[in-house]
Amino acid sequence: MPTSVLPSADPARREPVSTRRIVLGTAAVALVPVVLAAAGLLHPHHLTQDTAGRWITLHLLLLPVFPLLAGSLLFLLRGLRGPWVTVARVGSYLYAIFYTALDAIAGVAYGTLLANTDDPASLTRAGTAIDVVGGALGLIGSSGFLLASVATTVALASRYGTRRVATGGTILIAASVLWLGSHIYWPEGVITVLCLGLGAGLLNIAREGAPSGPAAAVS
Incomplete structure (x- = not known):
């Protein structure tokens, strides 16, 4: 009786990534930028005693959100290893620590000080x-x-290849340069964080849609 032989699995192949997975992953990396952009639409352009309450509340709510912006980058690097991955993690750590400190001091602390101080000279020096x-x-x-x-x-x-990630990477890096000199103020800050989300989203699509091969460390 003839024996059937099953074809051996090719280790260099994998099942195509589902559309649902791509959509969910892209939404995940874009979520925090969208939240920050929405907050930017509500952010006062100037801190005064009239806007201090909204200023403080907004920055308190954003304290746990700002560090998560780096989480989008770490999500893109899942499963990868190598020196560039390490550099990205170090940069993400620096961002999460120091930008959160900015939010706490210039946002929560300064807003609280202004809301509870009537001495203009003291406010000027502190500011x-x-x-x-x-x-x-x-x-x-x-x-x-x-x-x-x-x-x-x-x-x-x-x-995954330079050409595949070029568009998303270019947008992400360009927006990161703009992020050096901006916050989430409308309009430039809102547009900047939305571009961060767009770049990260395109990188996730490029990653998930890339032809697969054996997992390799990044060198």
Whole structure:
């Protein structure tokens, strides 16, 4: 009696990624930028005693949100290894720590101070000091994010091909450069974070739609 022989599995092949998985992954990396953009539409352009309450509330709510922006990059790097992945993680850590510190000091602390102080001279001195410290914290944090964005793009390009990730990576890096000098204020800040989400989303689509081969470390 003839014996049937099943074809051996090809280790270099995998099942096509489902559309649902691509959509969910893309939504995941774009969610935080969209939330930040929505918050930017509500963010006062100037901190005054009239806007202090909304300023404080908004920054309190955003304290756990800002660090999650780096989570989009870490999500894109899932399953990858190598020096560029390590650099991206370090940059993400720097961003999460220092940008959150900016939010706490220039957002929550300064807003609370202004809401409870009537001495203009004291407010001026405190505001100047907070602007200097907050500016330094924000620059370090956003520089860390730029570093993480570049490293993430290089890591994905090394694994999936430069042409495949070029569009998403270019948008992500360009938006990260703009993020160096902006917050979430409308309009430039809102547009910047939306571009961060767009770049990350396109990178996720490029990653999930890439032809698969044996998993390889990024070198």
